């Protein structure tokens with residue numbers, strides 16, 4: 001039986017093998033994406049990379065990779081990133097590491113988005129294992145949280161939300177925002193919830209990535225396998 005770290009390393013390496021020289025590559029965030037970045041750097045390709053967080057930027061810079069600003073590229077050829085949950089149709093929950101906003105900005109400009117994960121991330125229905133992170137502006141965040149709870153109730157999912165903390169202080173994203181983690185439970189209609197959250201005043205972004213991943217690679221005890229994309 002392989003450990004989660006062994007699986008993350010295997011899937012990171014498999015994704016790195018897909019990258020072509022001369023391309024613009026989006027670098028995801030998190031423990032799985034970290035293995036991808038290591039494996040990609042080891043290939044020594046002539047590529048330009050757009051990181052999705054300060055953490056990934058630091059890792060890539062340390063490995064001597066060429067970083068470019070998102071505003072400096074017309075499109076990204078391929079982005080590889082992890083996820084907290086991978087549901088049917090490659091609908092995802094992301095953001096346990098707090099990078100959901102920059103990740104979504106990079107994914108949105110990407111022609112191919114490959115989600116990579118160890119076997120534990122594959123779920124039958126989104127919301128059943130991880131909380132759903134929701135990034136909000138700090139000003140009046142308590143009032144935004146109340147609106148979020150109302151949206152969650154209207155969508156028929158669990159409405160308990162918790163302000164993410166780091167020690168004694170609220171956790172701050174790379175963008176200076178706060179995160180509320182929503183204990184939704186099973187999300188029957190991720191697309192509807194995504195639309196309603198996006199339209200909520202004070203919400204900057206949420207961790208539902210619906211219809212964005214074009215491909216999935218899942219590491220299992222039997223090796224890395226492809227997951228079917230959106231139909």
Ligand SMILES: O=C[C@H](O)[C@H](O)[C@H](O)COP(=O)(O)O
Nearest residue numbers: 030031032082095097098099
């Ligand atoms: O904000 C963090 C990102 O969305 C990560 O890609 C996600 O949390 C998965 O991270 P990990 O590979 O560490 O489980």
